[in-house]
Amino acid sequence: MAYLPFYITPEEFSAYQEEQEQEILKGMNLTTWHKHDIEEPFRYLYLSIAIAAVSPLFFLTYFLHDNSDMILTYILSGLTIIMSGVSYLTFGLDNRYDYTLSDRGLVIKKRRNLPNWVNSATQVMGWIGAIVCILMVAFAGPVVLVGAGGFILVSFRMLKRQPNEETEVLVALRENWLCCEYCKNRKVIELYHKHDDCSYQDTAKTTVTRYHSIGSSYLFVSSPKQLEETLNMLNQEFELDCKEVQKAKDLFDFSKLPEIYKTTPFRGTHYPLEAVGTLRTSNAPLPDLEYISSILAKE
Template sequence: MNKVNEVSEASEQETPFHLLPQEEQHRISATNQKRVREASTIHEWEIRIRESFVPIFILLLIGIPVLIGAWMLWNESSNGWVFIIVGAVMFPYLRYLVMADKHYYYRLTTEGLIVTYHEAIPEVAYTIVRGLAWLGVVACVMAVAVLGPLALVGAGGMALLAVFFTGFEKKPTTEYTVFNKDKAYVVKVVKNRGLIRFDAIPFSWFEFSYMYCHEGDVYKILSCLMDELGCNEYREFKNELSLRRAPVGVLDVGVPRKLDEINK
């Protein structure tokens, strides 16, 4: 069935979508989201993912102060413990707050993809941060009461920052990607990472998305996706970096594979 959807209308008009009035952008986005949301579900799954760069990034940020501290201790400077303690404190902060794993819930429909995700931060971490934030607010108020208005020079900014974190909580984000049945698509895969990317040709932000899945489910999800997009082959990549560096909306990338070759 040949459908002309809101996305194709936006892409074919003379004015690019991002230059349209806010009201028109909102109307097109709302229409697309409604169509994807109300379509029949083909497959749905959830998965927890750690970004590939996280271990290396944390190792660098933590390793530098620890190495400096170890070098200072080797040279009989007790100040080296300061750097080691800073590294030890930074590790849980970076790992569980700044660069936490992400929990994804995917719903693949006949009209597009819905993904809802949030930071996989332990609930105790939210409680601790909120507690420390309120403690910071109280400390700032006491500083002003004891030291007078001059304390506002430093305490004021700290108080505002602390108040911001008193409402620290888990906030899920939902994104929609719509299928444009009037366009060709290219599907790109990193099998050992369970990472799938599909993008329309020519490229459009509305018709482009990444999907993570369990390695054992790659065949099932690829089969569903390629059937809906009308693709008879996918493009295979060795690792996530090579896939993310591949140009979007371009067919001649990666190694062409047929679906029945996925387990070979």
């Protein structure tokens, strides 16, 4: 069965996923690994953004440094150190990917690579950063807002951080794999596949978004050797078509998709949670099939 039953609840979907994950764990050629990375052509894009976000404070500290007023210098230096950490935690963190791969399918669990203790520490840093910003304005005047105004907002944002990072789980059964592309320089494989998707559309959890979908998943590896071993498994043991892509940016470009992906049908719709039972018992018709190729042709 390529897809799960269509009219289900998100809770039922999670239970189905757990069963599928257990089946994949029982498969042959089981391989598990994890990797910290980001879904961008440039591996260190997020870190670069974090550095750029805090750079005004470095310049501000340099230009306002005055040996005759060391209090201001200490405040600016402390603020720069604190906000560097805040900027990194806000913009610079990688994602953590946990992979389970066997002849029965693929499981990917993705979340931001944020240690549990960071949430409490970030809230403390937010308080300190906000207080230091206000003190700096009091000592140096409104001119410092040019470099520090935005970081006051970031500091208060840190005070409202949630205690846990959500984990995204994707299960792609072996029978649903379509093809894959890879880039040696970036050490990444993009696996195209069919997959199920079911979630709540609203925070009140009254409307369900449901798809018999298609998509792709990035398999990041740590070394050229691991890349070669994974490709050999996909191509030779699992008989999956694997194509090399020279430029990493092409793997992250939605306009450059393999033909088999563009011509594979998918369907999706929204329905009220309370109507799930009725839709199932009445054998309600499924939504019409759609194709990526048709959508691209209309644009």
